[in-house]
Amino acid sequence: MRSPSIAGRRGGDGPGPGGWTARGRRAPPVLRPGHGPGRPSQDGLAAVKRWRQRAAFAVLGALTLLVLAPLALIVAYLVVGGLPAISWEFLTRGPSNMMRSGGIFPAIAGTFLLVTGASLVAVPLGVAAGLYLSEYARPTLFTRLVRLAVVNLAGVPSVVYGLFGLSLFVVFLRMGVSVMAGSLTLGLLVLPVVISSTEEAARNVPQSHRHASLALGATRWSTVRHVVIPGAAPGILTGIILAVSRSAGETAPIMFTAAAFFLPRLPGSPFDPVMALPYHLYVLSTEVARADPTLRLGTALVLLTLVLLSNLLAIVLRARMRARYGGGDET
Numbered sequence: 001m002r003s004p005s006i007a008g009r010r011g012g013d014g015p016g017p018g019g020w021t022a023r024g025r026r027a028p029p030v031l032r033p034g035h036g037p038g039r040p041s042q043d044g045l046a047a048v049k050r051w052r053q054r055a056a057f058a059v060l061g062a063l064t065l066l067v068l069a070p071l072a073l074i075v076a077y078l079v080v081g082g083l084p085a086i087s088w089e090f091l092t093r094g095p096s097n098m099m100r101s102g103g104i105f106p107a108i109a110g111t112f113l114l115v116t117g118a119s120l121v122a123v124p125l126g127v128a129a130g131l132y133l134s135e136y137a138r139p140t141l142f143t144r145l146v147r148l149a150v151v152n153l154a155g156v157p158s159v160v161y162g163l164f165g166l167s168l169f170v171v172f173l174r175m176g177v178s179v180m181a182g183s184l185t186l187g188l189l190v191l192p193v194v195i196s197s198t199e200e201a202a203r204n205v206p207q208s209h210r211h212a213s214l215a216l217g218a219t220r221w222s223t224v225r226h227v228v229i230p231g232a233a234p235g236i237l238t239g240i241i242l243a244v245s246r247s248a249g250e251t252a253p254i255m256f257t258a259a260a261f262f263l264p265r266l267p268g269s270p271f272d273p274v275m276a277l278p279y280h281l282y283v284l285s286t287e288v289a290r291a292d293p294t295l296r297l298g299t300a301l302v303l304l305t306l307v308l309l310s311n312l313l314a315i316v317l318r319a320r321m322r323a324r325y326g327g328g329d330e331t
Contacts, residue, residue, distance in 0.1 A: 078301045085298030094264035099280075099288050102264070104299055109266055110179075110274035111248055111306070114258060117183025117270075118247045122191045123240055130198025130236075135224050154192035161189045162253040170257055178271040182258020189253055190243035197239020201232035234318040241314030245307045251278040261287070277303045 093103030137143045165185030175181040205228050213223040229236075259279035267274045277299060284296045 075304070078297055078304060081294065082297030082299075082301035085292075085294040086301065090298060091302070095262065095280075096264065099262060099284060099295075100291055101295075104277065104280060104302065106264060106266060107275040107277045107280040107299070108302065108306075110259075110276045111278075111303075113179050113267070113274060114182050114186060114254060114276055115244055115248050117179060118186035118190060119240070119244060121184055121187025122194050122243055122247075125187075126191050126194025126239075126243075127198050127236060130195045131202055131224060131228070133195070134199045134202035135220070135228060150192045150195050154196060157252075158189060158250050159252040161185055162256040164188075165253060166256040175271060177256075177258060177260070177273045179258055179267055179274050180270040182254045182274070182276075183270075185253045185257045186247040186250065189250065190247050193243045193246065194239050197242070198232070198236050201235025201239070202228050204235060205231040230321075233321045237314060237318050237321065241310055245310055248307055248310070249278055249303065251282050254279055255282075277306075 090103045091108070092105050094106050095104065096102035133143065133147065137146075162185065165181060165188070169175045169181035169184050170177060173181075209227050209231065210223055213227045214220075218226070254276050258274055259276050260273035261283060263273060263275050281296065281299045281303065284291050284299060
């Protein structure tokens, strides 16, 4: 009785020495991945992947340049056309000759007053509301409705806020066209931005930091004050600066509530009208006959420079806060 072969122990048809089976059949060749007939090699697949990656990067780079090109053209146009108007007298004197000459100092000061007043209204209320929604509010139907209302208010056109401020502050509360009415209107305009950014920044603080603080015996408010707010400070500051930049460039709200057509002096009280750079630029472009185009471009260049400087300041402060307090992405 013959002993079973190795092929027989493997089922009677397995490949033996030389690639032959126990039944005399030629074993099929073993195909390795990427080396079979009709299949690309590993080097070919790697080359295709590299080509696709380079093509994707090229498309993304072209789209980025396409987005930045209009901005670069606008900035170049303002710099070339408005830089000849920039001088010490232009920045420190008031308008004269029915705004056909002179400077824009009252408009610069008025913009600063309106932005400061709007920040005093929006920042405390917005930060408090955002922290409440993030740390204290329970997931109820009312909370979801509040969040939905904040998101919707952020998308309301600014002219609607202007008409609302005209009806409430100027007419109903009898503030008149004044710095106070314009500041309150701008504050309501940017309030949803501050609320949303504060809530999102607080939610990005790791939950482990809160748990560690509570485990050490800290109260809920102490945890928010000493853990959540420092950790969320860069995001909160970003939202505040975005709100400030938007309030500095809005025209429709202050057109109905605060801006004066021609006022070559500073306001004497919060209930006086004021000049502002956005509305002054609008007036120079549409209402003043035979106005020097250099004055319009110079005013636009000053407004753009103020907004860019505020954003640059925000970037520097955010980087310093992030380096000081650190940050995390876990939830």
